[in-house]
Amino acid sequence: MVRPLPIRSAARVMTLAFVVACLAASCLVTFAESSALDALRESDPALSYPVAQYAIDPAQKQLWLSALDSPEVDMQRMAAETIARSQEVNGSNLVEAVPSLERILEAKASHPAARFAAARALVVLNSRDSSGKLLEASKSYGSDLRLLIEPTLAEWDYEPARSVWLGRLSEQASRRRELILAVRGLGVVREQKALNPLLEIINDSRRHPDVRFEAATAVGQISATGLETQADKLARSPGTPTSLNRLCAIQMLLTHETAAAAQLLSAWATDDEPLIAATAMRRLNALDSALMLSLAEMALRHPDARIRSEGIESCITHPTTDKTGALGRLLADPDPALREKTREGLLRLSSVAELKPVVNDVVKGHLQSDDWKGQEQAAILAGGIDLEEVANRLVELLESPRVEVKSASAWALRKVAVKETIPAILQIAKNQTELRKAGTGTVVDEQVAHLLETLGVLKATEAIPLLKEYIPKHYPMGVQSRSAAIWALGVMPREEADAELEDALMDRILDFADRPPEMPEVKQMSAISLARMKSTSQAERLRGLAVNVPLSVELGVALRWAVKELTGEELPPPTPVPVPAEDWFLVPLQ
Known part of the structure; x- marks a missing residue:
C-alpha cells in the first residue's frame, strides 16, 4: 500500500515542482515573431513617420491633483492610478502630485486600496525621495504593499531597507513570501552581511525549496569567488531532494569565473536531469562558451530543447x-x-x-x-x-x-534575383491570379506578394499586364498582393508615359468610398509609384490632397514624398493625430 505524503512533505514537493517549472522557463530561448520575410515595399523608399502623442489636457492634470485631495476613497484611488498610467504611457511626470500621494500613503485613515494606488504611483514616478515613507508604509500596512515596494527599494538601493531584510532572515516567524522578498532584495543590492545567513538557509533541508533556491540565487549575486567547495559539497549531499541541491549549487556560482567553478559546471552539464544539465550549460556559455565545446555535439543531439539551445550557442560562438x-x-x-x-x-x-x-x-x-x-x-x-x-x-x-x-x-x-527564374515565377503568379479570380483553390497572399515584388526587382516588363490586374478594388486579390503589384509597377522601366495607368493609380488614392473603402496600403503604394513613374500631370492633385485633406499619417507622408520627387517642393510633415484621451479618469468639460 502506498502511503500518502504528509501535508508538509506534499506541499514541499509541489513547491519544488514550481521552482523547477520557473527555472525551466528561464532556460528556454524565446524569440519575437520572425521578421525575416520582410516586404521590400515597406522599406523602399525609406519613409519616416512622426510619432503620435497621447493627448492630456493640462486642465485634466489639475483635476487629477484635486481628486487626490478628495475625501472619497474611489476618487483618491482612481486619481493615483491615472497618474501612474499617464506616466507609463507618455511620461507626464506629475511630480507635483508627490506630496498628496505621500499623504495618502502615510495617513492611518487611508483606505488600503487608495494607499496601494498611491504607493504604486510613487514607484512609477520614480520618486526616490519618498523611499523612507514607502519603507515605513511597507512595514506598517501589510504584505501587499511590501510586495510592491520592496523590489523597488532594492532597485533604488535604499540603504535602510537592508537592515529590515537582514532582520527578516533571522526571524523564525517570517512568512515564506516575505522572506523571499528579503532574500531577493539582499541579492540585488549584493549585501555582504547576508552571505552567511543565506548559506545557512541553502543548507537547511527543512526550509521550503523555493526559499532555498532564492537564497542560492542571492548568494550567487553577492559573491563572485570562494563558494566552489561549498557548492560542490551541497551538490553531493544526499539530502532530499538531491535535484534541488544541485540546482542551488549551480545558482551559488552564478557570478563565479574561476577554473574551479568551470570544472564543477562542466560536470553538472552531463547530469541525467535535463533541467540541471541545461542550467549548468547556460552558465558555462555565459562564463565562456569555449568550455561547452566538448559537450556541444552531445548537446545538439539531446532530446531536451533547452540543452540543444545551449549547444547551438556554443557552436555559433566558437x-x-x-x-x-x-x-x-x-x-x-x-x-x-x-x-x-x-x-x-x-x-x-x-x-x-x-x-x-x-x-x-x-x-x-x-x-x-x-x-x-x-x-x-x-x-x-x-x-x-x-x-x-x-x-x-x-x-x-x-x-x-x-x-x-x-x-x-x-x-x-x-x-x-536570378533573371532566368522570371518565366516560371510569372507563370505561377498567373496561375494564382486565375485561381483568385475564379474563387477556387487556395492562394497564399503573402507568397504572391513576394513573387510580384520579385518581378519588380527583376524588371520583368512582361509582367506589367498581370500587375495591372491587381489595381482595381477587388478584395479577393489580397491587400498584400495588390500593394506589391502597384509597388512593382512603379519600379518597372518604361519608355513612355502610360496615362491610363497613372489615372488608375490616382483613382485608388481618391477612393474614399465608405463601402468598401480602399485599403491604406494600396493608396500609399499608388502615390509612391506615381512619383517613380514621373507622373508630373498628377503632381498638383497629389499636393492638394497632402495639404488640404485630413489623411492618415502614413498616406500623408507618402504623398509628401511623391510631391517632392515630382516637383522638388518639400511640404511640412503631417501632424500626427493625437491619441484620444476619452478614457482618462476625469476629463474637463469642453
Whole structure:
C-alpha cells in the first residue's frame, strides 16, 4: 500500500515542482515573431513617420491633483492610478502630485486600496525621495504593499531597507513570501552581511525549496569567488531532494569565473536531469562558451530543447567546419525557436570564408530534403546569403503543400534575383491570379506578394499586364498582393508615359468610398509609384490632397514624398493625430 505524503512533505514537493517549472522557463530561448520575410515595399523608399502623442489636457492634470485631495476613497484611488498610467504611457511626470500621494500613503485613515494606488504611483514616478515613507508604509500596512515596494527599494538601493531584510532572515516567524522578498532584495543590492545567513538557509533541508533556491540565487549575486567547495559539497549531499541541491549549487556560482567553478559546471552539464544539465550549460556559455565545446555535439543531439539551445550557442560562438555542419541539422529542429536561432547563427557564420561552403551545403541539403521545416529555414537562409545556385529548387518549392515553404521560397527568390527564374515565377503568379479570380483553390497572399515584388526587382516588363490586374478594388486579390503589384509597377522601366495607368493609380488614392473603402496600403503604394513613374500631370492633385485633406499619417507622408520627387517642393510633415484621451479618469468639460 502506498502511503500518502504528509501535508508538509506534499506541499514541499509541489513547491519544488514550481521552482523547477520557473527555472525551466528561464532556460528556454524565446524569440519575437520572425521578421525575416520582410516586404521590400515597406522599406523602399525609406519613409519616416512622426510619432503620435497621447493627448492630456493640462486642465485634466489639475483635476487629477484635486481628486487626490478628495475625501472619497474611489476618487483618491482612481486619481493615483491615472497618474501612474499617464506616466507609463507618455511620461507626464506629475511630480507635483508627490506630496498628496505621500499623504495618502502615510495617513492611518487611508483606505488600503487608495494607499496601494498611491504607493504604486510613487514607484512609477520614480520618486526616490519618498523611499523612507514607502519603507515605513511597507512595514506598517501589510504584505501587499511590501510586495510592491520592496523590489523597488532594492532597485533604488535604499540603504535602510537592508537592515529590515537582514532582520527578516533571522526571524523564525517570517512568512515564506516575505522572506523571499528579503532574500531577493539582499541579492540585488549584493549585501555582504547576508552571505552567511543565506548559506545557512541553502543548507537547511527543512526550509521550503523555493526559499532555498532564492537564497542560492542571492548568494550567487553577492559573491563572485570562494563558494566552489561549498557548492560542490551541497551538490553531493544526499539530502532530499538531491535535484534541488544541485540546482542551488549551480545558482551559488552564478557570478563565479574561476577554473574551479568551470570544472564543477562542466560536470553538472552531463547530469541525467535535463533541467540541471541545461542550467549548468547556460552558465558555462555565459562564463565562456569555449568550455561547452566538448559537450556541444552531445548537446545538439539531446532530446531536451533547452540543452540543444545551449549547444547551438556554443557552436555559433566558437565555430569549426565540423560543428557548423552538425549545427546545420537543427534547421529542421522540432522547436521553432531553435530553428530560427540556428538559421540566424548560420547566417552569421556564412561571413567566415572557410565556413561559407559548409553553410552552402547545409542549405542545399535541406532544400532537397522532404522535411518542410528544414526547407523553410533553408529557403530563408538561401535568400540571406544570396545563394543563386539554388534558384531553380526554390521555384520548385513554390508548389509546396506547406504555406511556410511557399512564402519563404518566394521571398528567397526576390533576394537571389536570378533573371532566368522570371518565366516560371510569372507563370505561377498567373496561375494564382486565375485561381483568385475564379474563387477556387487556395492562394497564399503573402507568397504572391513576394513573387510580384520579385518581378519588380527583376524588371520583368512582361509582367506589367498581370500587375495591372491587381489595381482595381477587388478584395479577393489580397491587400498584400495588390500593394506589391502597384509597388512593382512603379519600379518597372518604361519608355513612355502610360496615362491610363497613372489615372488608375490616382483613382485608388481618391477612393474614399465608405463601402468598401480602399485599403491604406494600396493608396500609399499608388502615390509612391506615381512619383517613380514621373507622373508630373498628377503632381498638383497629389499636393492638394497632402495639404488640404485630413489623411492618415502614413498616406500623408507618402504623398509628401511623391510631391517632392515630382516637383522638388518639400511640404511640412503631417501632424500626427493625437491619441484620444476619452478614457482618462476625469476629463474637463469642453
